Amino acid sequence: MRLATVMGSTGTTAAVLDGTDWRALPAPDLSALFAGAGEALDPAAVAGQAGVVVPDAVPVLPLPRPGKILCCGLNYGEHIAETGRELPRFPTLFAKFADTLTGPTDDLHLDPSAEWDWEAELAVVVGRTLHRADRATAAAGIGGWTVANDLSARDWQRRTLQWLQGKAWDATTPVGPVVVTPDEVDPTAGLAISCRINGEEVQRDSTATLVFDAAELLAYVSTFTVLRPGDLVLTGTPGGVGMTRTPPRFLADGDVLETEIDGIGTLRNTVRLRA
């Protein structure tokens, strides 16, 4: 099942893909759909709720109001190697705010004084409430998969020991275009993840090489904080980011940034440096 929040000529709504049509679901967006589904989103029930075809539907930010967004850093072997670190025993976690997110085709308005780098990431949408979940419970609590790019202001990220101020600029993390339910894709078995700038591939890896996979991350996080339907966990980025290149490369005005995971979808965002 492929879900999205779509904007059509009749407004914005949660929707489910039916062939090439988006059919309206009885929720204003996927945040409301996941929150309202209670203890799990039932694909049969969702299919039964599918209504009219939304005219001129375009996917927008699927989850506008996650209660929590957690991100894992240093979670692909090659990216860990390029930052000069060893394989970790524990996931490195930081938070973003709902305001940090933006849509799958939105322009990225970035402060031109900062050094903006790309980080293609697999994101997992929490499907049921998880509290001190073991791995199996956490795996069953995966509500869906989507694509994200954890754009990072590297100079701000490095100003202090804590990365937040480089990672939480408003509207700098594109997410979407769709949320694919676990019956349809299995990133743990391996999906190609890639990032392109103006068509040039800068990152490519397989989600099978994650050090901590989604189930492990959800279980770990749920040790200290409850996860609820619609919460979002970003699983980290592969090698190939701009800051570790010689010389370092950062995003430039007008760059078209594409972030793709096979079987899920592609984000396509244009960089607008603006003071």
Next chain:
Amino acid sequence: MRLATVMGSTGTTAAVLDGTDWRALPAPDLSALFAGAGEALDPAAVAGQAGVVVPDAVPVLPLPRPGKILCCGLNYGEHIAETGRELPRFPTLFAKFADTLTGPTDDLHLDPSAEWDWEAELAVVVGRTLHRADRATAAAGIGGWTVANDLSARDWQRRTLQWLQGKAWDATTPVGPVVVTPDEVDPTAGLAISCRINGEEVQRDSTATLVFDAAELLAYVSTFTVLRPGDLVLTGTPGGVGMTRTPPRFLADGDVLETEIDGIGTLRNTVRLRA
């Protein structure tokens, strides 16, 4: 003006102190009161809305749903020195979740396998929307002051480079008991802040010695993310935490933790280690 969310025999409500009485305000809690006040909480308007005396009123968590919680680490000279670091050029920032907060007299249910340390902190409540605010605008956007204790699971905090997993355990950051408006106290001029365990003082400093004061923190944060009425910024802790002692000292089952700022109020929480 002293505001609180109080629980009385007739339920929970936002309230304003009138002598020794808490009078009900037309909002279920201070999160709703600040959000509903629009661009600024007007003391005269609030006073005019004060209703009946709430019987048996007890202050609970004043802000149950901040949209954002940011925390500054390493912000008092003495605490920076005890961690062996130099005075910072930029504030070290990390986030908490609304779930991380708990009330001013609530028991602290802590995982007994972790090393729990105390961090008495001045917290500032955002009073108006701040986006790329300069210092003067940020200062005018301070909605009130309260007390917090940024309890930290030190072993989890040190597991990775990022502190979040030691700082965001559910219901481990007591906040309250009241929010005092800026017309009544001026922490920048200096208020005594202290922490006691079973009556023994373990931290004492003055809020005048903050490296980055509240106005500076709000302005800095508003560079990258919008702050809204009811958001919360914790300003960091003075010297005297447990992890830097020889030997290190952590909280024990039954410890009574008191966190006090003169002119604002006192948190009084009992530690309950539970698996």
